[in-house]
Amino acid sequence: xxxxxxxxxxxxxxxxxxxxxxxxxxxxxxxxxxxxxxxxxxxxxxxxxxxxxxxxxxxxxxxxxxxxxxxxxxxxxxxxxxxxxxxxxxxxxxxxxxxxxxxxxxxxxxxxxxxxxxxxxxxxxxxxxxxxxxxxxxxxxxxxxxxxxxxxxxxxxxxxxxxxxxxxxxxxxxxxxxxxxxxxxxxxxxxxxxxxxxxxxxxxxxxxxxxxxxxxxxxxxxxxxxxxxxxxxxxxxxxxxxxxxxxxxxxxxxxxxxxxxxxxxxxxxxxxxxxxxxxxxxxxxxxxxxxxxxxxxxxxxxxxxxxxxxxxxxxxxxxxxxxxxxxxxxxxxxxxxxxxxxxxxxxxxxxxxxxxxxxxxxxxxxxxxxxx
Amino acid sequence: xxxxxxxxxxxxxxxxxxxxxxxxxxxxxxxxxxxxxxxxxxxxxxxxxxxxxxxxxxxxxxxxxxxxxxxxxxxxxxxxxxxxxxxxxxxxxxxxxxxxxxxxxxxxxxxxxxxxxxxxxxxxxxxxxxxxxxxxxxxxxxxxxxxxxxxxxxxxxxxxxxxxxxxxxxxxxxxxxxxxxxxxxxxxxxxxxxxxxxxxxxxxxxxxxxxxxxxxxxxxxxxxxxxxxxxxxxxxxxxxxxxxxxxxxxxxxxxxxxxxxxxxxxxxxxxxxxxxxxxxxxxxxxxxxxxxxxxxxxxxxxxxxxxxxxxxxxxxxxxxxxxxxxxxxxxxxxxxxxxxxxxxxxxxxxxxxxxxxxxxxxxxxxxxxxxx
Ligand SMILES: [Zn+2]
Ligand SMILES: [Zn+2]
Numbered sequence: 029x030x031x032x033x034x035x036x037x038x039x040x041x042x043x044x045x046x047x048x049x050x051x052x053x054x055x056x057x058x059x060x061x062x063x064x065x066x067x068x069x070x071x072x073x074x075x076x077x078x079x080x081x082x083x084x085x086x087x088x089x090x091x092x093x094x095x096x097x098x099x100x101x102x103x104x105x106x107x108x109x110x111x112x113x114x115x116x117x118x119x120x121x122x123x124x125x126x127x128x129x130x131x132x133x134x135x136x137x138x139x140x141x142x143x144x145x146x147x148x149x150x151x152x153x154x155x156x157x158x159x160x161x162x163x164x165x166x167x168x169x170x171x172x173x174x175x176x177x178x179x180x181x182x183x184x185x186x187x188x189x190x191x192x193x194x195x196x197x198x199x200x201x202x203x204x205x206x207x208x209x210x211x212x213x214x215x216x217x218x219x220x221x222x223x224x225x226x227x228x229x230x231x232x233x234x235x236x237x238x239x240x241x242x243x244x245x246x247x248x249x250x251x252x253x254x255x256x257x258x259x260x261x262x263x264x265x266x267x268x269x270x271x272x273x274x275x276x277x278x279x280x281x282x283x284x285x286x287x288x289x290x291x292x293x294x295x296x297x298x299x300x301x302x303x304x305x306x307x308x309x310x311x312x313x314x315x316x317x318x319x320x321x322x323x324x325x326x327x328x329x330x331x332x333x334x335x336x337x338x339x340x341x342x343x344x345x346x347x348x349x350x351x352x353x354x355x356x357x358x359x360x361x362x363x364x365x366x367x368x369x370x371x372x373x374x375x376x377x378x379x380x381x382x383x384x385x386x387x388x389x390x391x392x393x394x395x396x397x398x399x400x
Numbered sequence: 401x402x403x404x405x406x407x408x409x410x411x412x413x414x415x416x417x418x419x420x421x422x423x424x425x426x427x428x429x430x431x432x433x434x435x436x437x438x439x440x441x442x443x444x445x446x447x448x449x450x451x452x453x454x455x456x457x458x459x460x461x462x463x464x465x466x467x468x469x470x471x472x473x474x475x476x477x478x479x480x481x482x483x484x485x486x487x488x489x490x491x492x493x494x495x496x497x498x499x500x501x502x503x504x505x506x507x508x509x510x511x512x513x514x515x516x517x518x519x520x521x522x523x524x525x526x527x528x529x530x531x532x533x534x535x536x537x538x539x540x541x542x543x544x545x546x547x548x549x550x551x552x553x554x555x556x557x558x559x560x561x562x563x564x565x566x567x568x569x570x571x572x573x574x575x576x577x578x579x580x581x582x583x584x585x586x587x588x589x590x591x592x593x594x595x596x597x598x599x600x601x602x603x604x605x606x607x608x609x610x611x612x613x614x615x616x617x618x619x620x621x622x623x624x625x626x627x628x629x630x631x632x633x634x635x636x637x638x639x640x641x642x643x644x645x646x647x648x649x650x651x652x653x654x655x656x657x658x659x660x661x662x663x664x665x666x667x668x669x670x671x672x673x674x675x676x677x678x679x680x681x682x683x684x685x686x687x688x689x690x691x692x693x694x695x696x697x698x699x700x701x702x703x704x705x706x707x708x709x710x711x712x713x714x715x716x717x718x719x720x721x722x723x724x725x726x727x728x729x730x731x732x733x734x735x736x737x738x739x740x741x742x743x744x745x746x747x748x749x750x751x752x753x754x755x756x757x758x759x760x761x762x763x764x765x766x767x768x769x770x771x772x
């Protein structure tokens with residue numbers, strides 16, 4: 029009996045997080061009996077007087093938004109971390125029960141003054157302004173005392189717990205590198221020291237060492253179309269459903285021509301191509317089920333260099349963006365991370381190759397525009 | 401400024417999973433603007449002719465349930481893993497892209513013939529029958545060729561993606577140890593070899609070495625009431641909100657008198673006390689917001705011993721149960737694992753100490769009984 033990844037249950041290894049995902053491809057035909065979500069059918073207005081993110085409106089903290097015309101950033105009125113200095117940690121009640129104070133700040137980045145324009149509906153030059161804002165925050169927060177990491181992310185859709193339709197993201201800046209980026213950095217470091225470089229063509233990381241993500245992106249781009257997990261690529265960026273994807277239509281977006289450590293190192297041309305491909309990914313997502321596609325998006329990049337870091341590019345970090353969408357098979361059926369997944373291991377039915385193919389086949393024109 | 405864990409943002413270390421959780425206790429008062437869930441207000445019938453788990457009814461696969469009177473176990477009609485032997489894995493397309501075939505089986509365990517009886521409403525002797533069934537499955541599946549782990553779990557409530565109200569759990573048996581139990585076992589092993597034994601009274605693991613969970617349970621029970629995270633305890637078991645809890649009202653349930661590796665090693669007395677405390681935990685959960693409380697529950701225990709394992713008790717595994725409930729502040733407000741949590745680190749507002757206190761203060765009598 030020959031192994032067929034579209035039929036036989038298997039586990040795939042995720043070299044970035046050093047964990048596995050259980051793939052059950054034979055199960056894609058099982059009927060759905062669980063909870064469904066209300067589809068978002070109302071087209072939002074361009075301006076909503078009740079929205080605390082729209083220009084000129086008041087927020088719950090009492091502050092008033094300026095009459096901004098493109099992006100606007102402010103400190104979250106209910107930040108999860110607060111400015112330093114934080115008090116010293118007390119002695120642990122038991123050697124194994126340790127805690128550490130954390131400080132930092134939480135920013136909210138409104139993507140556009142228009143209440144109804146998601147990234148999928150914004151033109152690439154408008155998305156470039158969002159990228160510029162992310163880059164500014166990464167630099168500015170990174171220059172503050174003790175900040176070690178700037179986690180930029182977006183929750184899109186009520187299904188992802190997002191409380192406001194007005195397109196916006198967040199940036200949490202912390203005095204420590206959080207768990208998941210830290211785990212990725214450990215893997216990148218390990219690969220750099222002992223990893224495989226399969227071809228002379230693959231870009232290299234610091235000190236000419238191999239980079240896990242340079243190597244991975246290069247491999248995916250050079251596989252035959254037939255087994256490809258690449259959804260989209262342009263001159264600088266590749267968007268792919270990773271070999272180890274957990275979410276049905278998960279995408280990793282990364283630069284593949286050179287080892288780029290952070291937003292701060294992107295050239296103007298790379299930024300323009302970045303905006304272009306974000307537009308294309310989010311458009312295909314919306315087109316997949318003809319709905320505003322719910323996801324969490326996050327940018328992973330290098331931690332803030334310490335005062336003794338000599339070379340700004342001397343980091344194993346390889347800039348990349350994760351898109352984790354929760355929709356499973358239609359606009360109203362959501363994947364739940366529960367049970368076996370919470371207790372044991374991530375699990376998926378559809379294979380990453382099947383997901384990539386479905387996304388590749390989505391139209392490049394947003395369904396709301398083509399309907400018009 | 402003195403550190404106050406109920407006021408100052410901090411990170412706590414989880415020694416079992418080797419990761420951190422971000423605690424933002426100052427944020428517990430932030431208003432909730434997000435999605436709410438429909439409360440489950442209908443009292444289900446004792447028998448539902450449309451339920452595929454009720455006695456005598458037909459399942460979607462066409463099979464008919466027997467007229468069982470207590471528990472009933474059958475193989476899932478849409479199992480995530482299938483019986484072996486699995487075909488050989490193909491050569492990886494790139495050295496970093498590895499996969500492995502997996503085989504096993506997925507069982508469904510109906511807790512009771514009555515459609516309306518959750519664990520919270522079952523009498524402890526009925527819960528003992530469920531424990532007996534879990535133990536039987538652990539032994540039987542564990543005796544099958546190549547099975548290395550039996551993951552027992554329950555999803556309760558539509559919010560947890562559970563498609564059927566009839567109280568039931570699952571057991572997925574696999575030819576590999578899944579990611580999270582494997583990570584816990586690595587930590588238990590590390591602690592065993594280099595860990596701290598704080599007192600002569602603490603039970604020990606194999607070869608007289610310290611056990612992370614024996615040590616942890618002992619410490620929690622001996623802290624003063626004031627800082628305690630213990631919710632409930634009886635002669636053999638302790639239920640506590642772990643120092644590193646992620647879910648607002650997360651509970652870990654574990655035996656604290658001796659190092660017990662699996663369900664198969666419990667004495668009759670320990671099983672009776674186990675049933676008793678499961679009844680008490682689930683009752684308090686339902687009483688917290690006066691609703692059927694949604695959670696995922698999972699049992700972690702020793703992997704199946706290989707043919708060359710000489711001593712059945714020579715494992716660092718310490719039997720324990722995780723309860724991960726998704727409700728945040730009422731019967732209709734759910735915690736979302738999104739954004740920062742998916743991309744960076746788990747985060748909570750309410751401290752584990754505050755959660756434990758609220759659960760301790762819940763009535764021991766189920767609200768549906770006290771209303772009667
Ligand atoms: Zn990443
Ligand atoms: Zn565990």
